[in-house]
Amino acid sequence: MIRCFYSLPAILVASLSVSFADVVRAAEPFDLFLEKHCISCHGPEKTKGDLRIDQLSRDFKLGADAHHWAEVIEQVNSGEMPPKKEKKPTQEEIESFVTNLDSRIKEGRAGRMAARPAVSHYRLSRKEYQNTVYDLLGVRYDPAKPGELNEDTLWHGFERIGSELSLSPSHMDRYYRAAGTVLDRAFPVTSGEARKVRKTAADLRYNGGKEQQAALDRFGIKRPLRFLLFPGSIQNALSPNWFEKAGQEYSGLYKLRIQASGIRPPGGQPAHLSIGKRTGEETVDGILDMDITAPEDKPQVYEFEVLLEMPTTLEFCIVATDVVDRRSGAAFRNALSSRGGYIFTHSSETLLLNPNAPQMFDDKGNGLFSTVLLDWIEWEGPLETEAEKSRRKDFVPPDDATPEVVAEHLQRFAERAWRRSVNKEELDGYLQSYRDEREAGEKPTDAYRVAMQGVLTSRNFLYIVEGDPTAREHLTDLELASRLSYFLWSSMPDDALFSAAQSGTLNGEGLKKAVNRILADSKINRFVDDFSRQWLQLHRVGMFPPDKKLYPKYDRWLETSMRAEPVEFFREMLTKNLPMESFIDSDWTMANTRLCDFYGLPEPKTTRFQRVSLKPEDRRGGLLTMGATLGLTSDGTRHRPVHRGVWLSEVILGKTPPPPPANVPAIEPNPPQSPKATLRDKLEAHRNDVNCAACHAKIDPLGLAWDNYDAIGQWRTHENVAAGVGANPLVNPSGEMPDGRSFKDANDFKRLLIDDREKFVRAFIEHLCTYGLRRVLTVDDEEDINAIVAEAKKSQYRVKDIVRTVALSELMRKR
Known part of the structure; x- marks a missing residue:
């Protein structure tokens, strides 16, 4: 921007x-x-x-x-x-x-x-690398797995700015290994079919369950034998030996199905099941999360798809903050885990209760805390569709191919991998490596694989290359095809877009048709996920975990839900082509069960994200009152109005305040013997410093408008001051905009932002262009930005129309 x-x-x-x-x-x-x-x-x-x-x-x-x-x-x-x-x-x-x-x-x-360089290079981000190898070869690969590709350098939240993405020797070593992994999965030595492994409650917990089933029969209980998962317990969900087979690559896409029901205490949270890797005695890093809302007598089958880098071990964990504080400790877990506890099914069956076990249900059979009753779990994979297999068709020559046929196959592969036409001379070095391997006694397939690995570690694959030694102002059609596809799909052009570029039809009506097709493709969800996350700087959510004593309602599932809310909100805005002002204020949001519980909204009918209506008394609506955007600027103990103001200035208004001067003292906690004071009061004193006043006068009001929301985005009327004398002080969210207009609270502030919607729209367009062009905007882009803003105004600033306008703009066609 x-x-x-x-x-x-x-x-x-x-x-x-x-x-x-x-x-x-x-x-x-x-x-x-x-x-x-x-x-x-x-x-x-x-x-x-x-x-x-x-x-x-x-x-x-x-x-x-x-x-x-x-x-x-x-x-x-x-x-x-x-x-x-x-x-x-x-x-x-x-x-x-x-x-x-x-x-x-x-x-x-x-x-x-x-004076600009004749050729520009923009390295692919990790996410783009992942998408590109999938679209090229139909191979699933996780570059964020520890030990794989280096983490991308961020610039104001964006992870694809060319000047920030350097290439070091450690990068190349990892890219070489990554290419080897990708080729191993694309062209395995031995092919294997997907396997299905099903484990029942008896298999998982009770070693076949004969003893437990006999107990049920003895008491005349007709309920099925189930595996009880309770808060604080971590149990096995996947073992590597369930799928491991010597000599076979088995990382990839897996389908998970579980049949389960939940016990929910009256007025409490639904049972939440997390499946992931163990991180502590009672925690896992979840890769799958689900609220289990089905009642005990009507269990539901939950189904997910997940990329697994094998070998891996996964665990079940129940997340329930309403019980962990008062029902914790090894003695409690051991009592529930004891086989002698007869916990084989719903434990309101009093005949099954061990009198020495902790109480789990009241006298009416209601659970005292959230638990999950698991009937069975089923994993199937690795899955691969025929469409995925067809992507690598004709890339590898037969073993008896002549040198000319080998060269033709490698050229076909390089053109798709490098996303442009390739001269035969460019492949001389790669073909020489093939010949060297053959002369050394390697099999044709192994020798050819070395050449392919060279193609996948070339700068032409790892970078988006624009320009040539002769300086020119505009992109070629093939370069434009890549720019558009990486802008809106975070990946390479598909066959149709590649063909349109080769035939020279990416202009006029042909370009409009191509952009409309790109926007209609399901891969547009990659743009939704990647752009919204980077634009709103959602990587900062949870960067400073909130203090559990101060914010007991905050848990990992809430954090995950918070991070997803603005992304799902953006998806709805784009899909429905809604006007930009809804980003500032709306009478709806996208929420799941956990967020509805946190916000005090009616619980949705399904556990997944869906559109939820808002009333004025809900005090929500738009991006600025979401838990994620309110919490990402907090330090884990308190809200930070200045940081909120800086984030709003940069993300919403497109103005980045300068960093604070060196050695600025931090705001001190309230002295124990002094009257309790709000952060606003302390900031007023801080602003008396002449070196700080000018900037704070422009930043602070942008953050103070949201003082009715605490560090995790909960509504409040008083600021909770830990130390000091007297009652907690009232929050004062009023202020004055830099141009002199006053506001009394957050709703008033939103109104002023909507009155200035063109400033917000322009900032949004600049963020889009920064993302799409992969570089920081300069003064020389201003006229093109003005033209995009003027065109966007014709469609009443609707989100999809704005994205389309940027994609079709003159700026997007310039090198």
């Missing part, structure tokens, strides 16, 4: 051929304006915001400081500079200065564009 800063960072130029004083003596109106209204605060005597305007480069063709000059224009136009206490220039002076500076920036554009 075009980065906009409230206080501009310094670019110190080592030497200038002409001093600023000499320039001023030339008496040009432009320079006189700077001397009269700017240099006193941004010059040699005083350097506010670390900006020396007198040292900014005047060579607009070189463009070293062009973006800073563009920010000066914005500050002057908005009235932010000069500040209120300084003498204001006349409107005529402002117009003359802005026109002059804008003209200089535009005149230097051609020179700046010519």
Whole structure:
């Protein structure tokens, strides 16, 4: 995006051929304006915001400081500079200065564009690598597994900015191993069919269950033998030996089915089952999560698909914060796990209760806490469809192929892998490696695999390459096809898009048709998942786990649900092509059972995310009142209004405030003998520092508007101050926007944002373009951004229409 800063960072130029004083003596109106209204605060005597305007480069063709000059224009136009206490220039002076500076920036554009490198390289992110090898070869591979590909470097939440994604020797070593893994799965030495393993409750817990079934028969109980999973217990859900077979690759997609029912205490949470890898005595890192709402006598079959990197061991874990605090400890778990406890089915069967076991049910048979009754579990895999197998058809030559046929097959593979036409000469080195392997005695298949591995570790595969040694302004059709597919599918072009690019039809109506097809394809869900997560910086959710004593309602399942809510909200917005203002405020949200319980909303009919209506008294609606966006700026113990303001400024308004000065003291906790004070009160004192006041005046109101929500997004009217004298103080969410408009609470603040919807829409478009172009926007993109904004306005700023407009824009076709 075009980065906009409230206080501009310094670019110190080592030497200038002409001093600023000499320039001023030339008496040009432009320079006189700077001397009269700017240099006193941004010059040699005083350097506010670390900006020396007198040292900014005047060579607009070189463009070293062009973006800073563009920010000066914005500050002057908005009235932010000069500040209120300084003498204001006349409107005529402002117009003359802005026109002059804008003209200089535009005149230097051609020179700046010519100075850009002729070829640009953008490395694939881990997620894009995963999608690309799947779309190329039909192979499922998890690059985020420990020991696989290096984690991507983030830039303001985005994980695909080319300048941030370097390539080190450690990267190449991992890419080489990853390519080997992918090829092993695509072309296994021995083929194996998917296997189905089913384990009943008797198999999992009771070693066949003969003894337990005999007890049921003895008491005349007709209920089925079940495996009781209770909070705090971790039980086996998958063992590697269930599927392991010597010499066979068995990582891949698996289908999981379980038949289960749940015990839910009156007024409590539904039983939540998590399946994942053990991380502690009572916790797992869940890869599958489900609320079990089916009643005991009507168990339900739950079905999921999951990528498993074998060998792996998975465990069951029950998540239920309403019971762990008061029903914990080894003695409790041991009593429930004891075979002598006769817990084979619903334990309200009093005949089965061991009098020495802890009480689990009341006198009416209601469970005291959430438990799961498991009938059976079934795993099937690894699964592979015919469509997935067909993707690698004709890539590998037969063993008796001539050198010419081998070259043809490798060229076909390279063209799809590199997403462009490939000259035979480019493959000479790879074919030579094939010949070397054959001369060394390797089988044709193994020798050819070495060549394929070379193709998959080439920069042409790992990078999106745009341009050639001859500088040009626009992309070729093949480059445009890749840009569009990685923008909206996070992966390579499919056959139809590749063919359209080769035939030269990605223009005019042909381009519109292609973009509409891309948007209609199910792979658009990758864009929903990836863009929303990066745009909203959702990687920060749970970065500082909330203190369990302060926030006992917070658990891992709530955190997972919170992180999913804005993504599902974005999916609904895009699918229904809803207007942008719904991001700011809406009378609905997307929620599952856990979120509805947390927000105090009516429970949905299914356990999955669905659209839920909101009332004014729910105090929710839009992105800004979601638990994820309110909690991602917290530190685990308290809300942080300044951080909330910075996030809102950057994500919603597209303006990144500068970092705080060095050695700024932290806000101290409330002294025990002092009257209790809100964070707002402490910030007021903090803002008395002249070095902090200017920035905080613009940032703080954006965060203070949400003070009715605590560190995890719960509504409150009083701030809970741990230490101090007196009652907890009332929250005050009122404030004043930087332009002087006042608001009394969050709803009022939302109204002001909607009144300024064009600012939010423009920021959203800049985020989209940053994501799609894989680079930071510059002042030279401004005219194209303006054109996209104007086009988006014609469709009343509807989300899918905006995405389509960006994809069809002139900016998207420029190199």
